[in-house]
Structure formats: C-alpha cells, structure tokens
Amino acid sequence: MTEEVASVESLTLTFDKIDAPALADVSFCLNEGESLALVGESGSGKTSLLRLLLGLLRPTRGKVRLFGQPLDDVDGEELRRIRRKCSYIPQDPFGGLPPTLSPLQAVVEPLIVTRPNLKYEGTNKAKELLSDLGIEEALWNRKLVQGFSGGQRQRIMLARALITDPKLLLADEPTSMQDVSTRMDLINLLKVYLKNGMSMIFVTHDLLLAKAMTLRGIVLYRGRMCETGPTHLLLRDPLHPYTKALVSALPKLGKPIEVKVKRRPLPVGFKGCPYLALCPYGFDRCKDLPPMKQLSDARSVACFMGDTSQGT
Numbered sequence: 001m002t003e004e005v006a007s008v009e010s011l012t013l014t015f016d017k018i019d020a021p022a023l024a025d026v027s028f029c030l031n032e033g034e035s036l037a038l039v040g041e042s043g044s045g046k047t048s049l050l051r052l053l054l055g056l057l058r059p060t061r062g063k064v065r066l067f068g069q070p071l072d073d074v075d076g077e078e079l080r081r082i083r084r085k086c087s088y089i090p091q092d093p094f095g096g097l098p099p100t101l102s103p104l105q106a107v108v109e110p111l112i113v114t115r116p117n118l119k120y121e122g123t124n125k126a127k128e129l130l131s132d133l134g135i136e137e138a139l140w141n142r143k144l145v146q147g148f149s150g151g152q153r154q155r156i157m158l159a160r161a162l163i164t165d166p167k168l169l170l171a172d173e174p175t176s177m178q179d180v181s182t183r184m185d186l187i188n189l190l191k192v193y194l195k196n197g198m199s200m201i202f203v204t205h206d207l208l209l210a211k212a213m214t215l216r217g218i219v220l221y222r223g224r225m226c227e228t229g230p231t232h233l234l235l236r237d238p239l240h241p242y243t244k245a246l247v248s249a250l251p252k253l254g255k256p257i258e259v260k261v262k263r264r265p266l267p268v269g270f271k272g273c274p275y276l277a278l279c280p281y282g283f284d285r286c287k288d289l290p291p292m293k294q295l296s297d298a299r300s301v302a303c304f305m306g307d308t309s310q311g312t
C-alpha cells in the first residue's frame with residue numbers, strides 16, 4: 001500500500017489580523033513517490049505552505065501531517081527526527097548556503113551531521129552530485145563567500161538537498177536562475193530521484209516547468225486553491241479563469257507577450273472569489289466564495305463558471 005508522506009487539511013495562515021490570510025483552507029495529500037507542483041504568482045502563499053509543512057511556521061487553523069504524524073503534536077527532537085526525512089531548497093540561493101564552507105563541505109554537511117561515519121562515502125557522493133550538476137572541480141574547495149553566481153549556488157543547494165536521499169523534497173523555485181540547458185540537467189537529475197521513490201513538492205510560477213517536473217498540480221491565487229489536477233490538463237485544458245490567464249501568458253513563438261490586466265487590490269474584508277477583480281467572466285454570484293468542486297477523481301476547481309445553478 002502507498003504511504004502518505006504529507007497532508008494538509010483546511011490549512012489557514014494569517015500573519016496579521018488586518019491582512020488577508022497568506023493561506024486559506026488549503027487541503028491536499030501527497031503519497032510516497034508522488035510529485036506535486038504548487039503554482040501561482042508572487043505572494044500566493046507557496047513559500048509559506050512549504051514552511052508550514054516543515055513546522056517552521058505554525059498554522060492559524062488547520063492541520064499538517066508529515067509521515068503520518070500531526071505536527072501540532074510534536075516539538076523539539078521529535079520534530080527534528082521527522083524533518084530529517086525531508087530536504088528543503090529555499091528560494092534564496094544567497095541566504096540558503098553556509099557562506100564560510102566550500103561547495104564540497106556545504107554539500108556533505110547535512111549527511112555527516114547525522115551520520116559522521118559516512119564521511120568518506122558522503123564526500124564521494126558530494127563530488128558526484130557536484131559534477132552531475134556542472135560545478136567544475138576547480139571550484140569544489142573554494143569558499144562560497146567568494147564569487148559564486150546565483151545559478152551555481154542554486155545547483156549546490158540542490159546537491160546539498162539530495163545527498164541525504166530525502167523521502168520528501170520541498171523545492172522552492174529550484175531552477176529559477178538556470179539557463180535552459182542547465183535547467184534540463186537539474187530536471188533530469190530530479191527525475192532520477194523521483195523514479196527511485198522520492199516524493200516532491202515543487203514550487204514554481206511556471207506551468208510548463210510544473211508539467212515537466214510533476215504529474216499533479218495545485219494552482220494557488222491569493223492563498224486559496226483555485227484549481228487542482230494533472231499538470232498536463234492544467235496546461236492543455238485549464239478550467240479556472242486564473243489558470244487560463246497563466247496559460248495564455250506563456251510565451252509562444254512568433255507572438256508578442258501581451259500584458260492584459262494589472263493586479264488591483266481587493267476591498268478590505270472582501271469575502272468573495274479572490275480573482276473577481278481580474279476575472280473576465282465574473283458575475284454577481286462571485287461576490288460569494290466559490291467552494292472547491294470535485295469534477296472527477298483527479299480534478300477540482302473553485303469557480304462558479306459553468307455551474308448550471310449560476311442563475312439562482
């Protein structure tokens with residue numbers, strides 16, 4: 001039987017009572033070997049969700065379970081024990097690495113902290129990962145404070161995340177600073193780990209990358225889930241107007257990129273669909289919050305559009 005790796009239920013996070021929640025009523029479950037993309041624009045709550053999953057933030061409401069263990073029941077050593085099964089690649093490649101270590105030391109460190117007896121094997125594995133990720137041997141022992149680019153740091157962070165063979169990888173835009181061919185090297189390496197049973201939550205702005213990396217995706221808008229489904233269907237047949245806008249904004253050969261709408265603030269305390277201010281299909285009923293509707297085993301959408309009861 002496939003085991004649950006992570007799940008969240010009605011997860012809500014409010015940083016400040018006067019602001020809209022950073023996350024509201026988010027629910028999903030990730031099983032062993034599955035990969036899930038969190039897709040959404042800047043500020044939609046993707047990073048906060050990863051931090052909640054690791055117990056680095058506590059939810060205002062709702063539940064987080066990691067490897068079957070509710071995180072509100074654990075603290076201290078128990079939380080660290082659960083976290084050791086996970087690796088986290090933060091978004092910021094400048095703050096995400098210990099600056100006084102060399103790439104080789106930084107990559108091997110997470111392994112030998114918990115398993116010092118593996119220093120020799122760990123060093124060899126770190127060299128292999130750095131080499132697979134295109135970090136030249138001449139740089140392996142140079143201190144990270146000295147001139148590494150954002151892209152190089154990102155690749156070192158990926159090697160550091162993979163060295164422990166995590167059961168769950170939480171990756172926050174791990175390829176955002178890579179050129180196209182290096183990005184493919186990263187994608188291919190991640191796919192090897194996924195094939196070997198690792199589970200992954202992959203944060204990105206980019207639906208095309210989400211499809212390349214994962215089978216299933218959640219589209220978030222202003223902290224709410226607006227659509228979930230197989231990533232190839234989110235891209236080919238988006239249902240929510242926000243997902244449609246994301247797809248139509250993808251660059252296409254020979255076509256200029258059009259910016260049709262600008263983000264506008266919602267009235268304070270607005271309780272309806274968070275996308276209403278930008279939605280070309282919005283109507284009166286959208287002043288209420290659309291519930292997440294399950295359309296099939298694989299797909300759900302939070303939108304009144306296409307709902308046969310919309311006139312009522």
Ligand SMILES: Nc1ncnc2c1ncn2[C@@H]1O[C@H](COP(=O)(O)OP(=O)(O)OP(=O)(O)O)[C@@H](O)[C@H]1O
Nearest residue numbers: 015016022040041042043044045046047048049091
């Ligand atoms: N420590 C904090 N204190 C107050 N508000 C915060 C804090 N961290 C995040 N937020 C707010 O929570 C919301 C979600 O932020 P989050 O970083 O999770 O979004 P994101 O989707 O990861 O964005 P990006 O793609 O830009 O990283 C934003 O409105 C942000 O301003």
